[in-house]
Amino acid sequence: MYTHQDLAQLQAQSLKMQGFIRQQTFSPENEKTLRRFSSWEVAELIFKVNQSTLRGRLAADPTLPQGIVEEDGRQRWYTLEEINTLRRKLRVNRRSLMPPRPAGKRAMRAAIANFKGGAGKSTVALHFAHAAALDGYRVLCVDFDPQATLSHSMGLSDVAEEFTVWGIMARDLGLETARMNAAAQGAESGTTLPQRRLPASVAEMGLTDLRVSDFIKPTNWPTIGLVPSCANAAFVEFASAQYRHMNPEWSFFAAVSRFLDQLPPDAYDLILFDCPPAIGYQSMNAVFAADMLYIPSGPGYWEYDSTTSFIGQLAEALEDLTRFNNGLVPAGTKAFADIRFLLTRFEPNNDLHRAMQQAFVKVFGDRVTEHPIEMTRAVEQSGRFLSSIYEIDYRDMTRETWRRARASFDQAYEEFKTHVADAWDQLEEAA
Numbered sequence: 001m002y003t004h005q006d007l008a009q010l011q012a013q014s015l016k017m018q019g020f021i022r023q024q025t026f027s028p029e030n031e032k033t034l035r036r037f038s039s040w041e042v043a044e045l046i047f048k049v050n051q052s053t054l055r056g057r058l059a060a061d062p063t064l065p066q067g068i069v070e071e072d073g074r075q076r077w078y079t080l081e082e083i084n085t086l087r088r089k090l091r092v093n094r095r096s097l098m099p100p101r102p103a104g105k106r107a108m109r110a111a112i113a114n115f116k117g118g119a120g121k122s123t124v125a126l127h128f129a130h131a132a133a134l135d136g137y138r139v140l141c142v143d144f145d146p147q148a149t150l151s152h153s154m155g156l157s158d159v160a161e162e163f164t165v166w167g168i169m170a171r172d173l174g175l176e177t178a179r180m181n182a183a184a185q186g187a188e189s190g191t192t193l194p195q196r197r198l199p200a201s202v203a204e205m206g207l208t209d210l211r212v213s214d215f216i217k218p219t220n221w222p223t224i225g226l227v228p229s230c231a232n233a234a235f236v237e238f239a240s241a242q243y244r245h246m247n248p249e250w251s252f253f254a255a256v257s258r259f260l261d262q263l264p265p266d267a268y269d270l271i272l273f274d275c276p277p278a279i280g281y282q283s284m285n286a287v288f289a290a291d292m293l294y295i296p297s298g299p300g301y302w303e304y305d306s307t308t309s310f311i312g313q314l315a316e317a318l319e320d321l322t323r324f325n326n327g328l329v330p331a332g333t334k335a336f337a338d339i340r341f342l343l344t345r346f347e348p349n350n351d352l353h354r355a356m357q358q359a360f361v362k363v364f365g366d367r368v369t370e371h372p373i374e375m376t377r378a379v380e381q382s383g384r385f386l387s388s389i390y391e392i393d394y395r396d397m398t399r400e401t402w403r404r405a406r407a408s409f410d411q412a413y414e415e416f417k418t419h420v421a422d423a424w425d426q427l428e429e430a431a
Contacts, residue, residue, distance in 0.1 A: 099137050
């Protein structure tokens with residue numbers, strides 16, 4: 001017979017192996033570091049200009065970041081901070097190298113969501129975040145998944161649960177309860193309304209004293225922040241159900257949205273949600289906070305079946321919550337600026353994959369993105385080393401293998417950016 005003690009022992013053994021893997025994958029200090037990028041990458045893949053043009057500009061202005069030169073003098077290597085400095089100072093053919101960003105509007109929020117485990121949600125979130133950062137955007141990622149794959153891939157593993165989405169929800173419960181109690185005390189009717197009490201597990205943690213920025217952790221990418229997750233945050237579903245009984249009027253599905261609304265509108269450009277493979281308190285918080293919904297799916301029948309179930313159950317959940325609102329969710333019907341389906345682990349020479357792609361397009365039409373993410377050896381390797389293809393040095397494999405994998409994510413990201421720009425137009429200007 002096995003009890004919770006046996007499970008805890010198995011976890012302890014696994015954590016030792018996890019530490020060993022981190023030592024092999026990250027720096028000797030057990031911290032994930034970001035590599036430098038070659039002048040070839042900066043010119044052709046990031047700025048999309050001719051290498052000779054970039055070399056000419058660097059030679060003409062010695063005040064620009066010059067990077068580190070290889071011993072043979074063939075390549076210069078730049079940090080992301082240096083790349084962003086070049087981006088701000090350079091213009092090519094009168095074209096700014098800064099990414100498009102509508103003035104007066106807050107960050108665009110995109111939820112990467114599906115029921116199916118292994119659909120590629122964390123992979124897509126990680127690669128889109130890194131591609132956007134290389135594109136010059138400031139990115140915030142919110143890891144809603146207790147499996148914490150995105151957090152681990154960004155180098156964060158030792159995270160206390162109070163600094164996860166659970167902490168954000170518990171903090172919101174405290175703030176909202178205090179606001180309701182204050183409103184009740186100030187009621188003009190003179191009637192004394194009952195004071196709502198918080199569970200000691202929340203009230204004594206001091207979460208309401210935390211600032212919004214306290215939940216956002218830096219990553220090895222200087223322009224990417226992360227609200228991390230951890231395995232201990234898995235109990236959020238049980239805790240949230242308890243909190244609902246403590247304060248039935250708490251609109252718990254709006255907690256993360258209220259948290260993000262407290263950020264300065266220009267603090268970030270893009271906010272990405274990595275959602276858990278289930279519909280629950282955490283995933284519904286992501287749904288209600290999101291402006292657009294990106295649904296990744298593998299190219300097999302069971303993935304298609306799971307995706308169909310996901311959108312059906314999500315529709316029912318949204319309808320029920322709207323119908324029986326009672327203040328539990330934001331007023332009105334939840335509407336997304338855009339919804340897209342993205343095929344992952346796609347093999348273009350696989351007849352079944354092509355057939356399922358056609359099935360997706362026949363059912364969902366132009367909601368299916370044009371560019372799927374292909375399965376390549378480089379993609380498999382990036383997952384094995386908790387890194388994106390953008391973090392892997394192309395010298396660690398053949399350049400063609402690396403370029404093929406990067407091209408797949410580049411195309412998917414460029415299409416995503418186009419959808420983000422269209423959705424951005426639909427956002428109201430920040431107050």
